[in-house]
Amino acid sequence: MKQLYRVGLLVPGNAPPLEDGALLVGGQRILAIGSFKQLRKEYDDAKVIDYADYVMVPALVNAHSHLDLTDYPIWAKKVGETEEPADFVDWILQLIRVKRTLSDTDFRSSIQHGLSLSIASGTGVIGDILAYLPAVDCYDHVSIAGRLFLETLGQNPEHKDQAYERLCEALSYEVKSDIIKGISPHSPYTISADYMQQIYQVCSSKNIFCSTHIAEPAAEVDFTVAGTGLLATKFYPAIGWESFVPRGAGLRPVSYVANQGGLFNHHLLVHGVQLSEEDIDLLASRRMAVALCPRSNKRLNVGKAPVGRMLDSGVRLALGTDSLASCDSLSIWDEMAFAHHWFGGALDAPTLFYLATLSGADALGLARDYGSLEVGKVASFQILKPKSKVAKSEVFDYFVAPGCDKDMAHVFIKGKEEFCTH
Numbered sequence: 001m002k003q004l005y006r007v008g009l010l011v012p013g014n015a016p017p018l019e020d021g022a023l024l025v026g027g028q029r030i031l032a033i034g035s036f037k038q039l040r041k042e043y044d045d046a047k048v049i050d051y052a053d054y055v056m057v058p059a060l061v062n063a064h065s066h067l068d069l070t071d072y073p074i075w076a077k078k079v080g081e082t083e084e085p086a087d088f089v090d091w092i093l094q095l096i097r098v099k100r101t102l103s104d105t106d107f108r109s110s111i112q113h114g115l116s117l118s119i120a121s122g123t124g125v126i127g128d129i130l131a132y133l134p135a136v137d138c139y140d141h142v143s144i145a146g147r148l149f150l151e152t153l154g155q156n157p158e159h160k161d162q163a164y165e166r167l168c169e170a171l172s173y174e175v176k177s178d179i180i181k182g183i184s185p186h187s188p189y190t191i192s193a194d195y196m197q198q199i200y201q202v203c204s205s206k207n208i209f210c211s212t213h214i215a216e217p218a219a220e221v222d223f224t225v226a227g228t229g230l231l232a233t234k235f236y237p238a239i240g241w242e243s244f245v246p247r248g249a250g251l252r253p254v255s256y257v258a259n260q261g262g263l264f265n266h267h268l269l270v271h272g273v274q275l276s277e278e279d280i281d282l283l284a285s286r287r288m289a290v291a292l293c294p295r296s297n298k299r300l301n302v303g304k305a306p307v308g309r310m311l312d313s314g315v316r317l318a319l320g321t322d323s324l325a326s327c328d329s330l331s332i333w334d335e336m337a338f339a340h341h342w343f344g345g346a347l348d349a350p351t352l353f354y355l356a357t358l359s360g361a362d363a364l365g366l367a368r369d370y371g372s373l374e375v376g377k378v379a380s381f382q383i384l385k386p387k388s389k390v391a392k393s394e395v396f397d398y399f400v401a402p403g404c405d406k407d408m409a410h411v412f413i414k415g416k417e418e419f420c421t422h
Contacts, residue, residue, distance in 0.1 A: 002026045002046040003415075006036045007056040007383065009395060013357040013372035017392050023056065025379040028414040033373055051383050051409075055390060057353075057399075058373050059124025059380035059413060060332040061360030064211070064270045064291040064320025066129045067114030068107050069095075072325040075102060088217040088300050089230045093238050095325055107132040114330060115142055120419050121331035122408055124380035125361055125370045127211065127268060127291065127320065129184050133170040140176040143413040145378070147268075147364050148175065149184035149211040152199065153191045155236075155244035160195050178414075182209035187216070188253050189223045189231045193246065193260060200261040209365055210267040211291075215253040215274040217302045224249055224256040254279040263288060268363055270320065271296075272310065273303045280306065280313050289316035289363035292355070294339045296322035308346035318363035319355045332356050333405035340400040349396035383410040 003025045010021025012033060022039045024032035024046060032039055040048065075098050076082060085091035111130075115138075118126060126146035130136060139148055152167045154160055171181055185191045185199040203210040215221070222229025226248035236242050249256055254275065257263065263286040272290040275283075283290065292305055310317060319339065321330050328334070336352045347355070361371025369378045384407045390398045398404060411419035 002031065002043060004036075004039055004043060004046040004048050005051065005056065006048060007051045007054050009055045009390065009392060010373070011055065011057045011353075011395060012374065013058045013353070014374060017395050019392055020052075021056070023373060023379070023381065025415050028378055030373060030375055030377050030379050032375060051385075053385070053389070054409065055384040055386060055395065056373070056381055057384065058357045058371060059382055059411065060122050060356050061125040061127075061318065061364065061371060062118060062123045062321055062330065062332050063127040063268065063318035063360045063363050064129070064293055064322060065114070065118070065126055065330060066131070066323035066325070067111045067118070067126070067330075068130055068132050068135060069110065069323035069325045070114035070117065070330070071106065071110040072098065072323065075106065087230065088219060088302055089235045091300055091326070092235060096239065104134060107135050108138055111135055111138040114324075115144060117330045119144060119411055119413065121329065121333060121405055122382040122411055123330070123332055124382075124411070124413050125364065125366060127318075127364050129211065130170075133166055136170045136173045136175065136181075139179040142177045142179065143416065143418050145178040145366065145370060145380070145414075146180070147182050147209050147211075147366070148179045149182045149209070151184045151186055152195075153186040154195060155190070155192045155241050155246075157192065157194075160192065163195070164198070180209070182211060184211045187213040187220070188256050189220055189235075192244070193249075196257075196260045196262070200264070200267075203267070204261065204264045207266060210262075210264075212257060212262065212267070212269055213271055214257060214269045215279070216271040216297070217300070218274055220253055221274050224251055224253050226250075252276060252279060254282055258282065266365055268318070271302075271305065272315075273297055273305045275306055275310070277309070280309050280315060283310070283315045284313035287314070287316065289318060291318045291320040291363060292339070293320045293322040293327070293335075294342050295328065295335060296326040298338075298342065299326050304342065307343050311347070311351070316359065316363055317355050318360040319352070331405050333399075333408075334402075336400050337402045337404065349400045353396055353399050379415040380413050382408055382412070385409040
């Protein structure tokens with residue numbers, strides 16, 4: 001049976017907001033969108049579900065998450081790792097120490113927790129990084145859609161074949177959901193140049209989506225340019241990689257990745273904090289997408305991405321929460337609110353909403369089915385109940401106001417209600 005959802009204000013994400021709007025859903029797909037009066041007349045056999053005083057928006061897109069780290073705050077406290085890291089390298093080392101204490105059950109429970117929190121915060125599409133590859137089956141039968149980037153790394157040439165074998169084994173697993181597997185060569189400072197080239201060649205030739213952390217801390221620039229800085233002098237010795245510190249390539253991170261064959265169109269870069277004008281021009285010329293994680297960047301004190309310049313140049317942008325190891329929540333609503341404040345006028349409210357919806361879906365190569373409420377797309381949407389009436393002209397400002405997610409009443413994924421506050 002068809003359902004006709006009526007709302008006081010419908011924000012489709014690809015068109016202006018519509019007052020007294022309606023969405024017609026059949027199965028998992030959107031069949032029609034328009035005014036309630038018009039659609040009620042045309043589809044008088046549909047079941048009407050009336051949210052007349054509510055706001056409807058697409059399910060949000062979290063383009064970069066690490067759901068296997070959702071329970072990190074609990075783990076860190078349990079093992080006594082409660083001291084605030086002094087810098088980015090200290091944070092990574094703390095993360096490694098904590099992860100070494102964990103079991104298979106810990107990671108699996110963490111992923112399930114992260115999936116639940118994501119849906120409860122209105123997210124319907126994720127770009128998730130999975131470092132613990134044996135847990136790939138945790139994404140079976142989940143309602144949420146997206147890309148699952150299987151992480152691989154390593155500098156020791158003797159271990160490269162083993163790492164690739166583990167990656168291929170996880171890639172061969174057929175996930176029983178709308179989660180599509182991809183690969184994540186972690187970053188320019190955690191994977192050897194030849195292994196990175198190998199992964200990029202596989203991804204580009206086989207059309208496998210890819211995601212790489214890039215230009216996050218300033219130390220990464222020191223590392224790729226000159227083989228110096230805290231990553232070389234502090235991080236590598238701490239994990240037993242001191243003999244694998246590469247000679248500087250004389251290239252900043254973006255050019256370094258380009259030199260390994262990494263700037264292809266189905267490659268989502270993450271962070272993009274340490275970008276020069278030339279870096280941005282190169283990314284724009286290749287029509288690259290970058291997932292911004294401003295709350296994580298603030299927490300780890302790595303700087304602020306030059307979003308205004310990226311946007312003006314045509315770099316495709318999305319929003320991500322990163323992990324609960326470096327962020328307070330998995331809510332893209334929270335990310336939008338923080339970004340609106342932190343980036344000031346560089347990203348206005350309508351642009352941030354676009355990054356959290358259609359642009360995020362585009363960055364993940366999923367805009368054909370997700371990111372906006374359009375006929376033929378998957379019926380993934382959420383219903384908000386504002387504490388007071390929101391004017392059509394003010395709705396985007398409402399979306400970026402802190403606490404907007406507290407007004408969320410219902411989340412529908414693929415036409416089925418997955419979360420309700422009452």
